Amino acid sequence: MKLIYCLLLIFCGSVFTSAQKTYTVEGTVHDFHDKTLLDNAVIKIGNFTAKTNKKGQFSFDKIPAGKYTLIAQHPDCNDYTENIGVDQDVHLVITLEHHVKDIETVTVHGSHKNNGSMVVKTLDKSMISRNVTENLGNLLTNISGVNVLKTGNNIAKPIIHGLYGSRVSIMNDGVKLAEQEWGVEHAPNVDVNNFEHIDVIKGASALKYGAGAVGGVVVLQPQVLPKKDTIMGNVSLSGISNGRGADLNVKLAKTWENGWAIKTNGSYKKLGDLEAPDYGLMNTGLESSGFNFGVQKMTFEKGFSFDYYLTKSTVGILRSSHVGNSEDLRNALTSPEPIYQRDFSYDIDNPKQEIEHHIAKVSAYKRFENFGKITATYSFQYNHRKEYDIRRTEQLSKKPALDLELITNDLNVNHLIERGKWNLETGINAGYQNNYSNTQTEARRLVPNYDRYYAGIYSVLKYKIAPELDLELGGRYDYDHYDVTKWYDLSDWNKQYAADYSDFVVRINQNRILTNPSLSYNNISVNGGIVYHPSEYFDLKFNYARVSRSPNIAELFADGLHHSAAIIERGDMRMKSETGNQFNLVADVKAHVLKGLSISVNPYFFYTQNFINQIPTGYQNTQWGGAFVVYNYQQINAKMYGIDIDAQLKITDNLTYKGSGSYVYGQDTTHNVPLILMMPPNFNNSLEFNKKEWKNFYVSVSNNTYLKQTRFPVYNVPIRLFDSDGNAYNEEVDISTPPNGYSLWNLQTGVNLSKNFGIDFSVRNVFNTSYRDYLNRLRFFSNEMGRNFILTLKYQF
Numbered sequence: 001m002k003l004i005y006c007l008l009l010i011f012c013g014s015v016f017t018s019a020q021k022t023y024t025v026e027g028t029v030h031d032f033h034d035k036t037l038l039d040n041a042v043i044k045i046g047n048f049t050a051k052t053n054k055k056g057q058f059s060f061d062k063i064p065a066g067k068y069t070l071i072a073q074h075p076d077c078n079d080y081t082e083n084i085g086v087d088q089d090v091h092l093v094i095t096l097e098h099h100v101k102d103i104e105t106v107t108v109h110g111s112h113k114n115n116g117s118m119v120v121k122t123l124d125k126s127m128i129s130r131n132v133t134e135n136l137g138n139l140l141t142n143i144s145g146v147n148v149l150k151t152g153n154n155i156a157k158p159i160i161h162g163l164y165g166s167r168v169s170i171m172n173d174g175v176k177l178a179e180q181e182w183g184v185e186h187a188p189n190v191d192v193n194n195f196e197h198i199d200v201i202k203g204a205s206a207l208k209y210g211a212g213a214v215g216g217v218v219v220l221q222p223q224v225l226p227k228k229d230t231i232m233g234n235v236s237l238s239g240i241s242n243g244r245g246a247d248l249n250v251k252l253a254k255t256w257e258n259g260w261a262i263k264t265n266g267s268y269k270k271l272g273d274l275e276a277p278d279y280g281l282m283n284t285g286l287e288s289s290g291f292n293f294g295v296q297k298m299t300f301e302k303g304f305s306f307d308y309y310l311t312k313s314t315v316g317i318l319r320s321s322h323v324g325n326s327e328d329l330r331n332a333l334t335s336p337e338p339i340y341q342r343d344f345s346y347d348i349d350n351p352k353q354e355i356e357h358h359i360a361k362v363s364a365y366k367r368f369e370n371f372g373k374i375t376a377t378y379s380f381q382y383n384h385r386k387e388y389d390i391r392r393t394e395q396l397s398k399k400p401a402l403d404l405e406l407i408t409n410d411l412n413v414n415h416l417i418e419r420g421k422w423n424l425e426t427g428i429n430a431g432y433q434n435n436y437s438n439t440q441t442e443a444r445r446l447v448p449n450y451d452r453y454y455a456g457i458y459s460v461l462k463y464k465i466a467p468e469l470d471l472e473l474g475g476r477y478d479y480d481h482y483d484v485t486k487w488y489d490l491s492d493w494n495k496q497y498a499a500d501y502s503d504f505v506v507r508i509n510q511n512r513i514l515t516n517p518s519l520s521y522n523n524i525s526v527n528g529g530i531v532y533h534p535s536e537y538f539d540l541k542f543n544y545a546r547v548s549r550s551p552n553i554a555e556l557f558a559d560g561l562h563h564s565a566a567i568i569e570r571g572d573m574r575m576k577s578e579t580g581n582q583f584n585l586v587a588d589v590k591a592h593v594l595k596g597l598s599i600s601v602n603p604y605f606f607y608t609q610n611f612i613n614q615i616p617t618g619y620q621n622t623q624w625g626g627a628f629v630v631y632n633y634q635q636i637n638a639k640m641y642g643i644d645i646d647a648q649l650k651i652t653d654n655l656t657y658k659g660s661g662s663y664v665y666g667q668d669t670t671h672n673v674p675l676i677l678m679m680p681p682n683f684n685n686s687l688e689f690n691k692k693e694w695k696n697f698y699v700s701v702s703n704n705t706y707l708k709q710t711r712f713p714v715y716n717v718p719i720r721l722f723d724s725d726g727n728a729y730n731e732e733v734d735i736s737t738p739p740n741g742y743s744l745w746n747l748q749t750g751v752n753l754s755k756n757f758g759i760d761f762s763v764r765n766v767f768n769t770s771y772r773d774y775l776n777r778l779r780f781f782s783n784e785m786g787r788n789f790i791l792t793l794k795y796q797f
Helices: 002-019 099-106 125-130 136-140 326-334 490-496 553-557
Strands: 022-031 042-045 048-051 057-064 066-073 080-086 090-096 119-123 146-151 155-160 168-172 197-202 216-221 230-240 245-255 260-271 286-298 302-316 352-368 372-388 402-418 422-437 449-466 469-489 505-509 512-515 518-535 538-549 559-562 567-570 578-591 597-622 626-650 655-668 682-691 697-706 717-722 728-733 742-752 757-764 788-796
Touching: 022 080, 042 057, 048 057, 066 090, 080 090, 125 757, 136 146, 136 155, 136 197, 155 168, 326 597, 326 626, 326 717, 326 728, 449 553, 469 490, 469 553, 490 512, 567 597, 597 717
Parallel strands: 022 090, 168 216, 567 626
Antiparallel strands: 022 057, 042 048, 042 066, 066 080, 119 197, 146 155, 197 216, 230 245, 230 788, 245 260, 260 286, 286 302, 302 352, 352 372, 372 402, 402 422, 422 449, 449 469, 469 512, 469 518, 505 512, 518 538, 538 578, 559 567, 578 597, 597 626, 626 655, 655 682, 682 697, 697 742, 717 728, 742 757, 757 788
16 A cells, blocks of 8 residues: 555656646747847736747746647737747747738828838828819829929829920829820829829939839829728718709729729719809810729738729810911910800810720739749730810811820839848830821821830849948830831821831832831939938938930820820830939938927929920911821920928817918920920928817818929921911911919818718819919910819718
């Protein structure tokens, strides 16, 4: 019996000793994709808790043997859970996914995750929501240094630091818009209500978006849908006084916790003739609609999405901009009022344009723990543009005078690898475009049929030299090839190109010659920048870019009447690639003044060789129906410099002042004259009172002041006229002198009437000021639109 008791005592003692044996559990916690060590991560093993230090290390000294559930938590990450067994000392390497930060914030505002030395300004959800009736171009004027080149009041094309056209790229949910963007009156075919953030990248530093974007990039970011089981949406209905129109927008989304989501948006807008303060603007109505559908499955490690966008619009062009002969042209250019007027009407007659644009996009991504993130996107775009002119017969007027179909296929593959002190993004893209210019128009084709093949590769390295100092280096190579089919007048061909391009000739048909130009361009761009951030109150960015851009199809081959622009355009096949050197400096300062003051100053300088400029060179009576000013493309050397200033002062918790100002200087150094159509100096000031406790009530008063542009080239047009005796004489018509400056006041207010229902009300041009905008190509024929009341009812759930 004693032996049995002894054995039991020995057994129990060994069990007790084993139960009391403890081990050390230690390790590190780091980020999934950039491998940085994470401090302040909380590690729980059973009832034991530890926190990581600044080196991402944690340690438990006495963990009893056994099986445990380990939980790692970090404010910016998803929780990490793992079952572990402790029967010896354990070393763990824990990887946390920055899911919330990377997916729900960075994807919404992706360009802000690490924009490096890029100059980025943003229009947020609130700004877009308050301006649901505006087009993209007009909306972007809320950003300093950005203006619009307009054709009338419904067509607005962004200008960034004096550059526009194909020098400014527009990214619609990751797809670069391809829509005959060479036309100054070709407004971007986008519905701003599809997007939640709009970023404007000033300058040529964003190499990932293509070398052609020497002026900048407009990045349209859609809403990122939450990972939860819910249905969400909103509806807005606006009444618009000027044009007696309405605007309807509807959004709906269904999401699931597992990452699946479906969304759809729709919009419709209708306006009749707009009104200047003293008269109506005949044939300036608008009818547009948009539709978007998307389906996606998103997790942190992988995801895919399919998106489809459709926009359609019919835009009236001011009737007085199209005239029948040289005397009418003189009268239209010099008359204080439009020479054609009518009572208000919703009819959109000739001249007008009809545009239809489709985008279908498939995108997928995959994250690898050590290799980084790979994203692939394929997009298909179809753009159909019809422009109708005042023609000699009713039958001809029913036919579009310009009928273009552009098909674009584009593939992008990007690779991003992130580490603690550096990240490297590399990408390739390739695409094919086909443009068909319909021959049934019975009018000379403005641009020819062509096939375009393009490809590019880029790489951008960002390196943290010190906690307060970052370095950025990038490079890009692009290849462009045009295969064109074009008819020339034989006399024009012999005078301009026969000596140098005889191998392009296909055949001669009487006084016309068919050619097949084949042109290739190789462009190299580089970028370098630094970011200095010594404290939370001061940031300094400097960026240098050497950029190169291929000429677009109009700059090379335009040859005829551009109906909706009311001009004749002529290109030059000898155009070379633009090459420029661009410098951007940004200083951001914050100070403890009242409730907070922030100031941003952005000076810049741009010098370009072979800058492609378009200037008026005369006028021509045409067989297609009227007299029009002739604009030629020419290649020059140019320089531009300027400054953007932004300031914001929070006066009280509820009262905020915002101000901005911009100045740009443009000079044609080849001919030593100012560049045409440079934005005049301008200032914007606003004062807003808001009170969240009063159901998100706000009221804002703003003023936009544009000075007269005093630097302009003189390209006046001598028009041939006849006196009462039939004798011919020339009269010079001034189309160069800019109009006087102007100052506009605007008022806006809004409130939530209930949890889901809100109302906004605004008055644009409160005092009904008469003015003309230097950057409106139709400013010769009428004043700008006058006062406009807009009432918007909003319901969201």
